[in-house]
Amino acid sequence: xARRLSGFVGALRAHGMRIGTGxxxxxxxxxxxxxxxxxxxxxxxxxxxxxxxxxxxxxxxxVFDLYFPRGVGAPEGEAAGREELRDRLADALAAGxxxxxxxxxxxxxxxxxxxxxxxxxxxxxxxxTLDRLRPQTLLAxxxxxxxxxxxxxxxADRLLDDEIRRxxxxxxxxxxxxxxxxxxxxxxxxxxxxxAVLPSADRVDFLYADxxxxxxLRRTVRPLARKLAARLAARRRRAARGTxxxxxxxxxxxxxxxxxxxxxxxxxxxxxxxxxxxxxxSGSVSGFADFTMLLVQxxxxxxxxxxxxxxxxxxxxxxxxxxxxxxxxxGLGARIRAEARLTGWHDGSDYGAALGEFAERHRDAVGARxxxxxxxxxxTNRSDPNLPALREIAGRARRxxxxxxxxxxxxxxxxxxxxxxxxxxxxxxxxNARQLGAIVSRLLPV
Numbered sequence: 001x002a003r004r005l006s007g008f009v010g011a012l013r014a015h016g017m018r019i020g021t022g023x024x025x026x027x028x029x030x031x032x033x034x035x036x037x038x039x040x041x042x043x044x045x046x047x048x049x050x051x052x053x054x055x056x057x058x059x060x061x062x063v064f065d066l067y068f069p070r071g072v073g074a075p076e077g078e079a080a081g082r083e084e085l086r087d088r089l090a091d092a093l094a095a096g097x098x099x100x101x102x103x104x105x106x107x108x109x110x111x112x113x114x115x116x117x118x119x120x121x122x123x124x125x126x127x128x129t130l131d132r133l134r135p136q137t138l139l140a141x142x143x144x145x146x147x148x149x150x151x152x153x154x155x156a157d158r159l160l161d162d163e164i165r166r167x168x169x170x171x172x173x174x175x176x177x178x179x180x181x182x183x184x185x186x187x188x189x190x191x192x193x194x195x196a197v198l199p200s201a202d203r204v205d206f207l208y209a210d211x212x213x214x215x216x217l218r219r220t221v222r223p224l225a226r227k228l229a230a231r232l233a234a235r236r237r238r239a240a241r242g243t244x245x246x247x248x249x250x251x252x253x254x255x256x257x258x259x260x261x262x263x264x265x266x267x268x269x270x271x272x273x274x275x276x277x278x279x280x281x282s283g284s285v286s287g288f289a290d291f292t293m294l295l296v297q298x299x300x301x302x303x304x305x306x307x308x309x310x311x312x313x314x315x316x317x318x319x320x321x322x323x324x325x326x327x328x329x330x331g332l333g334a335r336i337r338a339e340a341r342l343t344g345w346h347d348g349s350d351y352g353a354a355l356g357e358f359a360e361r362h363r364d365a366v367g368a369r370x371x372x373x374x375x376x377x378x379x380t381n382r383s384d385p386n387l388p389a390l391r392e393i394a395g396r397a398r399r400x401x402x403x404x405x406x407x408x409x410x411x412x413x414x415x416x417x418x419x420x421x422x423x424x425x426x427x428x429x430x431x432n433a434r435q436l437g438a439i440v441s442r443l444l445p446v
Contacts, residue, residue: 225298280376352386
């Protein structure tokens with residue numbers, strides 16, 4: 001059990017969870033106190049000792065299922081055919097019996113999800129199981145069954161359909177968990193926990209996040225902004241103390257025989273900085289730009305002025321749209337692309353044209369107190385990168401940083417001008433929300 005628990009904690013750490021030795025010891029005590037008879041009680045006990053927030057449950061639960069499985073080997077009973085499984089699944093969905101759904105998920109994976117025949121290559125696939133069983137096509141059949149059982153013909157169709165879809169989604173998750181369990185028995189839980197468990201939202205690459213994960217990311221903007229605001233406030237308090245004034249310190253030490261008992265500090269007057277964002281909102285990088293704009297909007301009280309500009313091959317200020325978008329974060333990107341003038345005669349991104357237009361038309365936005373962040377992958381579609389325009393912006397600004405959502409290994413490949421831009425602006429890899437939070441807290445001026 002000690003080896004299993006330490007492996008379980010190691011798998012959670014590999015997914016970015018901060019779990020210390022003390023918390024691991026508490027988890028071991030929880031196992032001793034709760035025992036192994038009630039699996040769900042054990043799950044909640046370990047969650048209470050190891051997790052720091054509800055958002056971590058999305059990773060914790062599938063990893064727990066791998067290290068503390070409900071059973072081993074094949075499910076009890078004979079293998080069932082596809083149509084028989086569909087009939088039994090429809091009845092279970094109509095009854096809302098999650099225990100029966102769990103047993104059916106195990107039988108479905110065993111009967112329909114197995115693939116491969118060579119030793120070491122055979123396994124079980126949740127995707128193959130669901131593709132053959134097609135539980136989503138049972139909606140109308142289950143609706144009719146529920147109506148007949150309840151004897152009411154005026155049941156709200158929309159509410160009923162939503163409940164049936166929820167039960168189908170529960171079944172789909174159970175199929176995924178069962179397939180992972182069967183494969184983990186052959187290959188070991190460590191490998192499956194690393195490869196088959198989805199990372200938490202803050203570790204998903206912006207470039208590969210689907211609509212659902214981006215929506216989940218947007219829900220983390222406010223908590224992340226509060227955390228960053230607290231860090232910035234602490235940095236400002238430290239900076240307000242100032243550095244040691246050597247002359248006044250030595251003068252004051254004369255009364256103590258030249259021993260500087262009480263250092264004298266140069267007092268600083270903290271000034272909130274100005275911030276300018278230049279955001280590429282084209283293609284796959286738009287999700288990265290949207291999330292960063294929402295984060296900065298949530299942090300606006302930390303700056304004396306924030307101005308946001310979006311571009312594809314033309315650039316336009318969208319500061320007003322961003323403030324309006326606070327109540328509708330999911331519609332921010334669509335509203336920017338609909339109301340701002342971002343493209344000319346073609347729809348591809350052109351960093352050179354956008355930077356040149358900004359340097360010419362919006363130079364008043366950048367001054368000695370301004371920090372400029374450029375957000376984009378620096379892929380120019382083979383057009384001129386216009387490095388002089390970026391140099392002009394850097395010459396006017398306090399600092400210029402470039403946040404690139406692509407892996408560093410891809411900089412300079414294909415049409416990427418990242419190495420050229422990195423010679424002018426300090427470029428940082430920023431692939432997910434966790435990296436973004438760390439970079440912003442480190443780079444934002446005080």
